[in-house]
Amino acid sequence: MNAIRRFIKMAEETGAKRLKSPPLIGTHNGHFHADEALAVYLLRLLPAYSGSPLIRTRDPAQLATCHTVVDVGGVYDPSLNRYDHHQRTFNTTFPQHDTKLSSAGLVYMHFGKAIIAQHMNLPVDHQDVDTIYNKLYGDYIEALDAHDNGISVYCPKAISNAGLEKRFRDGGINLGSLIGDMNRPGPGEDLDEDALFARASTFIGETFWRKLHAASGAWLPARASVAQAYQSRFDVHPSGKILLFPKSGIPWKEHLYRLEGESGSGTATDSERKVIYVLYPDSSAADANWRVQCVPVTESSFESRKALPETWRGARDSELDAIIATEMDAKKREKIPEGAVFVHASGFIGGHKTKEGALAMAVESLN
Template sequence: MFRTFALKMAENAAKRLKTDNGVVAIATHNGHFHADEALAVHMLRTHIPTYSGAKLVRTRDPKLLEECHTVVDVGGEYDAARNRFDHHQRTFATTFPGRETKLSSAGLVYMHFGREIIARRLAQAEDSEQVGMVWRKIYESFVEALDAHDNGINAYDSAALAAAGVQKKFSDGGFTLGAMVGRLNGNWNDPTPEDPAAAQEAEDKRFTQASQRIGEEFDRDLDYFTQAWLPAREVVAEAFNGRQEFDSQGRIMVMKRQSAPWKDHLYTLEGEQPEGSQVLYVLYPEKPVPDAKWRIQCVPVAKDSFESRKPLPEAWRGSRDEELDGISGVSGSVFVHASGFIGGNKTFEGALAMAKKALEI
């Protein structure tokens, strides 16, 4: 398997390789930079061997762009065979497989090179099931938001929100990765070198800093989804398949050894099953040690929702220790959060008893 993987990687690199005196040049536009081209450049230069040590050219000059091996976010052309990845042309409407958000240069580069990035990290073939799973997950959890931000696509239908009379309670515009990159641009009244070459050099340094900064966040996601999220699937699947041991309807899922990221995998596993009862409570030890305390967590109605499918009983909420023992009728109780989404007990048996009682209320 690994030999096939290595040969495929070498073949892909050879097909893409077209250098000038041994140096590959990546071009993007100069001027005000954005998160999408900053990430696109990072993915290529950091994770694809063809672009290791690549020269960066920031220009809008068509003649200079034509001389470059790869062009992102400028040039008015999308042609993967020629390594042209712009999305600003009027006819552009490409989306990631299975998604509706129009791609930016980040999404384009990720769509074409993301499998190779992940395959190298996992040492698997690009067409393996696990590579495909992580490829889709990183797009949906990280890259897609950058695509939407750059293309001016709102997370919610503005007209529907207005019709419902829903208004934002606060501004979160400065809290995004796009805003973080944007702040690395120079201010309008910053001193600028009079020499055009020096001014461009200063601007390019800022872009390089932005590309590295957003690249750090991408790399953290890459590490998480390949090293933690993906291995968690096996742990969650084991707990999901054994859930009838604790409740005949399968409403309680227990991760016996230790906690692992479970929400994504649980929703996927439920979707693969025939219609039946949903998991309502997930039990797991706080630490992977024999005498660990146990948590009981409610399954949200959706991954990013604060609303639980079945919150812990209202009478238990905000109580702790002996007081909670008396209210719940379960000894060893530690706490139940004021919102009812999570609670704890000193033992597994106690946490399971809390879950079973909560099902009845």
């Protein structure tokens, strides 16, 4: 306890001196993890820390010279710029979440809005900043907090009681595991520990940057596009089960599920409000092919609400055209225009050279 008090006193005494130059950031040395690698990167996104040097140590005397310390030191106190989560009394969580924070979550909780506001060129208290702030925590940061604190996505006891087993091992492809691998130099490399950390921090930081760019530049603007398409879906087809987007690259799933849920509070039945297929061009080119994609059961599910016909799956081009034409003749239905491109073997997506053809494929698949 005395060591901690000395640590805090030294930090207070040297604070004014440190702020005359780029604030020194401190974290622990030795084996590094995803959380502090990201925490350091996040800090350096802000102008105040953009030129900050980093010291990696567990020596309290050296850490006391740092303006900001993450993931080491046994102190969580924002007023002292101390962001450690390893103390036994620590139980802080992000608002409206139950996962205990790691150093990544701590730094994000305190500095995330400033980072987002800077990126979006908006005031920190803007509603869009708050929306992205909460989305990125749930979509990205929380999983890193859970990984570092040893928290499973599902309750292990519940999984065991249900008798469920994984079909394959997936732990090696998460960010925590990948950053762990970066503690070792690659073949032919001669990098010291700090250089390896710097590379890992850049790697995981760039994944955050891409998430931020996608959320603010594509996901957020897509809300209006998806809402408009949902409202006009009965103009596309009387069933209201086909959504059409005039351009490609619109992240629609999360927004669609929200709209369906909101419409469920009104008079619409479950069947009436749920969309089955989504149409969109596969690029911005004037002669782009069109896709017909099945809406999955859930956002992360590989199971479709209604897959494209089994007889079409795995076929391409003229072969697919012939299969479709034969079926239409047998059913005495109006033929789908030639120009089918493909249907995936699992039936979750298909393509046609024209919008009219893709729409016809979707309408026939509804039957």
